[in-house]
Amino acid sequence: MPGVSSFRSKLVRAAMGAAAGLLAAFTALAVAGLAAGLGRRAAGPVTVVGGAVIDRTPAAVKDFAIRAFGENDKTVLRLGILAVLALIAVALGVLALAHRRIGAAGVLLFGIVGAAAALGRPDSTGLGDALPSIVGAVAGAAVLYVLASRAVPAPVPAGADGRGGTGVWSRRGFLTAAGVTAVAATSAGALGRFFAARQAQGAVASRAALVLPEPASPAPAVPAGVQLGITGVSAFTTPNSGFYRVDTALAVPEVDAGTWRLRVHGKGVTRPRTHTLDELLARPLIERDITLTCVSNEVGGPYIGSARWLGIPLADLLEEAGVRPPSKGGRADQLVARSVDGMTLGSPVEDVMDGRDAMLAVGMNGEPLPFEHGFPVRMLVPGLYGYVSACKWITDIELTTFDAYDPYWVKREWARRAPVRTQSRIDTPKPFARPATGTVTVAGVAWAQRRGITRVEIRVDDGPWQDADLAAQAGVDTWRQWSHRWNATPGGHTITVRATDGTGQVQTDQRTRTVPDGASGRHSVFVTVS
Ligand SMILES: Nc1nc2c(c(=O)[nH]1)N[C@H]1C(S)=C(S)[C@@H](COP(=O)(O)O)O[C@H]1N2
Numbered sequence: 001m002p003g004v005s006s007f008r009s010k011l012v013r014a015a016m017g018a019a020a021g022l023l024a025a026f027t028a029l030a031v032a033g034l035a036a037g038l039g040r041r042a043a044g045p046v047t048v049v050g051g052a053v054i055d056r057t058p059a060a061v062k063d064f065a066i067r068a069f070g071e072n073d074k075t076v077l078r079l080g081i082l083a084v085l086a087l088i089a090v091a092l093g094v095l096a097l098a099h100r101r102i103g104a105a106g107v108l109l110f111g112i113v114g115a116a117a118a119l120g121r122p123d124s125t126g127l128g129d130a131l132p133s134i135v136g137a138v139a140g141a142a143v144l145y146v147l148a149s150r151a152v153p154a155p156v157p158a159g160a161d162g163r164g165g166t167g168v169w170s171r172r173g174f175l176t177a178a179g180v181t182a183v184a185a186t187s188a189g190a191l192g193r194f195f196a197a198r199q200a201q202g203a204v205a206s207r208a209a210l211v212l213p214e215p216a217s218p219a220p221a222v223p224a225g226v227q228l229g230i231t232g233v234s235a236f237t238t239p240n241s242g243f244y245r246v247d248t249a250l251a252v253p254e255v256d257a258g259t260w261r262l263r264v265h266g267k268g269v270t271r272p273r274t275h276t277l278d279e280l281l282a283r284p285l286i287e288r289d290i291t292l293t294c295v296s297n298e299v300g301g302p303y304i305g306s307a308r309w310l311g312i313p314l315a316d317l318l319e320e321a322g323v324r325p326p327s328k329g330g331r332a333d334q335l336v337a338r339s340v341d342g343m344t345l346g347s348p349v350e351d352v353m354d355g356r357d358a359m360l361a362v363g364m365n366g367e368p369l370p371f372e373h374g375f376p377v378r379m380l381v382p383g384l385y386g387y388v389s390a391c392k393w394i395t396d397i398e399l400t401t402f403d404a405y406d407p408y409w410v411k412r413e414w415a416r417r418a419p420v421r422t423q424s425r426i427d428t429p430k431p432f433a434r435p436a437t438g439t440v441t442v443a444g445v446a447w448a449q450r451r452g453i454t455r456v457e458i459r460v461d462d463g464p465w466q467d468a469d470l471a472a473q474a475g476v477d478t479w480r481q482w483s484h485r486w487n488a489t490p491g492g493h494t495i496t497v498r499a500t501d502g503t504g505q506v507q508t509d510q511r512t513r514t515v516p517d518g519a520s521g522r523h524s525v526f527v528t529v530s
C-alpha cells in the first residue's frame with residue numbers, strides 16, 4: 001500500500017520539520033537570553049517585543065486584558081508571544097525541509113523584528129540592545145539550516161538493496177543533531193538566567209542594606225475603629241504582598257539604590273539639581289496613610305490599595321528648586337515624572353504644591369519599596385489616579401506645561417487630568433452568594449481621596465436608601481470601611497451602594513467606562529437568599 005506508506009513518510013517529514021523549527025526558535029530564544037544576561041536583561045527579545053506590543057495596544061484592549069487576566073496580564077502576553085512564535089517556527093521548519101535557505105532567512109527576519117523593537121524601547125541604551133535578538137536569530141537560523149539538511153533522506157541509489165534504508169539513517173542523524181541542539185540551547189538558557197540574576201544582585205543587595213530613617217512627621221494616629229472586623233472586607237492597610245500592581249514593565253526594573261539618581265529640571269526651575277538617595281534620605285521625612293487607586297479600576301474592581309508610606313515631601317523639594325505653582329505665578333503647570341524604563345506620567349503642579357502630602361516615597365508599610373512597587377523611589381500624590389501621579393522607579397522630574405507635552409497614557413486616549421472619583425464597593429456578600437434568610441452583613445469600603453467619605457448608603461432592590469454604619473475615618477486620603485445589617489428575605493435581591501464625599505457630592509449613578517478618566521456608577525451585587 002504505497003499510499004499509506006507515503007502518507008506516513010510525509011507525516012514523519014512534517015514532524016521533523018516542525019521539530020527543527022521549534023528547536024531553532026528555542027535556540028534563538030536561549031542564545032538571545034544568554035546575550036541579554038551578559039548585556040542588559042531588559043533587552044531580551046520577548047521583553048522588548050512585549051513592550052512594543054503593550055505600547056501599541058489600544059486603551060480598550062488593554063482595559064480588556066486587565067479585566068480578563070488581571071495581574072496575570074503580563075504572563076498571558078508572554079505566553080501569547082511564545083505561542084505565536086511557536087506557530088511560525090513550525091511553519092518555517094516545514095518550509096525549511098524543501099527550502100533551507102528561505103527557512104533560515106525567515107528566522108533571521110525575526111531577529112530583525114526583535115532588534116527593531118529593542119532599539120525602539122524608550123529605555124534603550126543604544127545599539128547593544130539589538131544584539132540579543134540578532135545573535136539569537138543567527139544561532140536559530142544556523143540550527144534550522146543544519147537540522148533541515150539532516151532531515152532530508154539522501155536519494156536511494158539505483159540498484160541499491162535498500163538495506164537499512166537511507167531514510168532511517170538520516171532520521172537517526174537528525175535525532176542526534178536535534179538532541180545535541182536541545183542540550184546546548186537548554187544550557188545556554190540556564191546560563192542566561194544565571195547572568196540575568198547576577199545583574200540584579202547589586203539592586204537586591206542595595207535594597208537589603210537600606211535602613212529607612214525615622215519620619216520627622218510620623219503618620220497621625222489611626223483612630224480605633226477604622227476596622228470593623230468583618231470577614232471579607234478589605235483591611236484598612238493592604239499588605240505589600242497583596243497590593244495591586246499595574247504597570248507596563250514586562251521585566252520589573254531592578255534599580256541599584258547606590259547608582260540611582262533623581263534629576264529635577266525644567267521650566268521655572270532656577271536651581272536644577274540631581275539628587276542621590278542618601279541626600280533625599282537626609283531630609284525630614286513624612287509618613288502617611290494613603291489610598292492609591294488605578295484609573296482602570298472598574299466599578300467594584302480590585303485595583304485599589306492603602307499603605308503607610310514614608311517619603312520626602314515633594315512640594316518642599318520643588319520650592320527649593322525655585323518652582324512656584326501656577327497660582328503663585330509659576331510658568332509650569334505640569335510636572336512630568338519619568339521612570340528608568342522610560343514611562344512618563346504627568347501631574348498638575350498646582351495639586352502637587354497645594355499642601356497635600358505629595359511625596360517621593362521610599363518606604364511602604366515599614367519596608368523599602370518592593371521592586372514591583374517602584375524601588376528605590378516612587379511618586380505619590382493623594383487624590384489623583386496612579387497614572388497621573390504615582391511614577392514608580394522615578395528618575396527624572398521635568399517641569400513643563402500641559403500644552404507642551406503629553407505623557408505616555410495621555411498619548412493613548414486617557415485624560416490629562418484625573419482626580420479620583422468618589423466610589424464605594426461591596427466586599428461582602430460576594431456576587432451570587434446564597435446567604436440564609438435573616439440578618440446578613442453587607443459591608444465594604446468607600447473612598448474619595450482628598451475629600452473623604454461622610455456617608456454610605458445601601459439599597460435593596462428598589463427599596464429606600466438606608467444609612468450604613470461608618471468605621472472611624474483615618475483621614476481624607478484613605479478609604480473608609482462601612483457595614484449594614486440587612487434583614488434578608490427569601491429570593492433574589494440586588495444590593496446597591498452609594499457614597500457621599502466630604503464636599504456633599506453623592507456618588508453618581510451615571511455609568512461610564514474607565515477610559516478616559518475613571519469609571520463612575522454604583523456597585524451592586526446580586527444574591528439569592530434561601
Ligand atoms: N514607571 C511606571 N510607574 C507607574 C506605572 C507604570 O506603568 N510605570 N503605572 C502607574 C499606574 S497606572 C498605577 S495605577 C500605579 C500603580 O502602582 P502599584 O503598581 O504600586 O499599585 O503606578 C503608576 N506608576
Ligand SMILES: [Mo]
Pocket residue numbers: 246293294295296385386387
Ligand atoms: Mo493605573
